[in-house]
Amino acid sequence: MDVIASDKASLKLLESMLNAYHCPAILVSVNYRILAINQQYRDEFGDVPLGGQSRCYQVSHGYSVPCDEAGESCPLSAVIQSGHKERVLHIHQTPRGKEHVDVEMQPIYNDVGEVLYFVELLKRVSVASPENRNNTLIGASERFNHMLEKVTRVSRKEASVLLLGESGSGKELVATAVHQGSSRVNHALVTLECAGLTDSLFESELFGHVKGSFTGAHNNRTGLVELANGGTLFLDEIGDVPLSMQVKLLRLIETGSFRPVGSSAIKHSDFRLICATHKNLAQMVKNGEFRQDLYYRINVFPIYIPSLRERKEDLPLLIAALLKRISARKEFHLTDSALQRLKRYPFPGNVRELSNLLHRAVILTDTNLIEVNTIDECLDIDNDSYQQQPRDQHDSSSVTASQVSLKRESPWVDLKTAEMRYLSDLMAHYDNDKEQVADIAGISIRSLYRKLESNEFL
Template sequence: MIVLDPDYLILAANAAYRRQFGERGQAPLGRRCYEVSHGYSLPCDQAGEHCPMRKARETRSPDRVLHIHHTPRGPEHVDVELRPILGDHGAIVAYVERLCTVRSASAQPSGAGLVGRSAAFGTALAALQRVAPSQLPVLLLGESGTGKELFARALHEASPRAGGPLVVVDCSGLSEALFESELFGHEKGAFTGAQARKPGLVETAQGGTLFLDEIGDVPLAIQVKLLRLIESGTYRRVGGLETRQADFRLVAATHKPLQDMVQAGQFRQDLYYRLAAFPVTLPPLRERRDDIPLLVDSFLKRGVGTAPALQIDPPALALLQAHDWPGNLRELRNVIERARLYADDGLITAACLPPELLQPRPGPAAGLPPQTAPLTPPSLDDDAALRLWVAGFRGSRREMAQALGLSERTLYRRLRGLQPLE
């Protein structure tokens, strides 16, 4: 924690901040917070970041944001909360800033867990940090392969239930009878083959987190019992009469459009609203192109054992960043594992990659007007021209942001605000 004056100068710092950023245990008093944490010469908002002080100054209330700070250990995700201190006449005289390092995700290559630095990844991670301390059910939405189980594990580890178990239930491919038995357990003799009492996964998850993966595949008949479990916190084993008390945090995930399934009568509306108390959309890899070098380094660190570490050359990395990755992280990991087998000299080159990655990228998406994107970036106020220019752009997101004169985070917010084509 630190105390700042309205000009961003650090007035006081606790021992944890001094250990992180001080020299010989001394706090960097008299320096500006953005110089210490980011290495910037300007406040965060002038460098394209969200500045909590500016927001708190405008609203005269606390503000919270996820930043990447440059620490002696390297870049780290940090949850920043800033509160203004008001004087006798209502003027802001100082600010108190609390900084918590996010342990569940890495901003540098890592051998395990969530990895990313892009704006899209940061948005999902910030939502995760918001909801983790609560007991709200969380619904993870995203395409197949976007890392929903990794996010569920990170949510569990950041929650007060981190000391309990994380129980994963794969809802796809389970019949109605088997699903009920797996989830709630069964008594001896409940059905043919039930030769002993068996506790269910709900019971196994006591004190921890129950993760229902691919919740969209749950049969309608079971959805009724699942809704009762969530609303009452009670259940009965198959073949049993005793009502048992459940104690778990619910996290669900799906790649299916649950709202469309509700409209089609394929998913219960009441269950959907119980599950979607806090929805978090995970970005596909094509929206995280700038994370690909970081992810590749991380995959190369994993499963190495005693083998020498591999490297990837720039042309091969450029091909990976140009691919649209319909299989997302799972597809990228498989491509890297395949390329590892062909890198006889310890270097992954373009020749080590699958043939489909060597093909040139397709032109603008189908349905766009038959025009070419202009070389000169359009006005940011012209949605139609900006949408066309973005569709025809063939560089990375970082290069796109540079061409438009924006930071990557600002670009991501601007792209999300574009209206779709009619």
């Protein structure tokens, strides 16, 4: 049934119903026609011609066919299939350009259980952008959007979040996005870098200390847990927390209570916990290097941060944004050949490495156009510095096929050999976790088994 309210009185009634929602909302028919919009929608996204002439996929995306026929997920179709409300993350055309929008679609039934309308609620995701803007998170690829959808879902909750991903992939930026999307945004986001801290230093940094509690404690010091009260505590590289300190951290998470070093007074702090690591914590638990009870406490809602290799489609957006941040006064651009060279580079250091490379390129170029030979020179600097390090200084936890430089890829190998090396390194890096390897490689688990068998990995 496709009922369209064409008279002004009916349209006003529908609009007044939508105004009960405290976010932009539209009423959509089963045939995708927009029947009414509320004032919040007009303020956020502009006006829409009503009376059944506009369809949601045309207005939001500029498509000529529904989203699921254009290669995207369609919340309306998902609701019809499931029978209940559905949520998706879409990139919408707005008066400000393309923006990430969290879409929730709710069905409205008649007395006999038939769907009459859909109410679509739209909320802008301001912590990310699919275009070159001054946002912390930038991307529009499928893997980026999948990650961002999880970020938007968990931000408004109080669940502990565990961010997983390689070094340099942007875990701290994602932690900031989770905090900014939460109800604690007006309080502090406090970060503790856990790598390299001794037992005593970790305890002092986290819980604080009183004057005279140890040599060098000349004054009272407020710990980061207390500073995070009301806000968010972000423990970066949680896998490096000393084993002897993990029981105290577990007690803090379970009770919210702690004692500063040298004090008998018990203090309390109300904080939201976010942890991050590039290590395989599950394997560390098996090896006795990480407490199992602590692992389950922090691993309430895991979010995998894709590496730059896994979202190469976002490279032009990231390059444009990073160049703008590197040089606000002078506008730099890459030639097409320079961009293609970077697209073939595996970026073992992820976005952090890309940023450093572009910094060097800006310094080395004499114009505002960065040529491919400049990129080659920057890559040679990176490769030389990496190869000159003693082997045991390399980060073995993130060594993969991505650390093979362009220079070392020549002469080019055949496609089967390249695939064999790629899968071999993935299997080694992820401890033969075939489901994770298949997900990263973008193939089914059956295809992975077939390829592994043909390459005699099993």
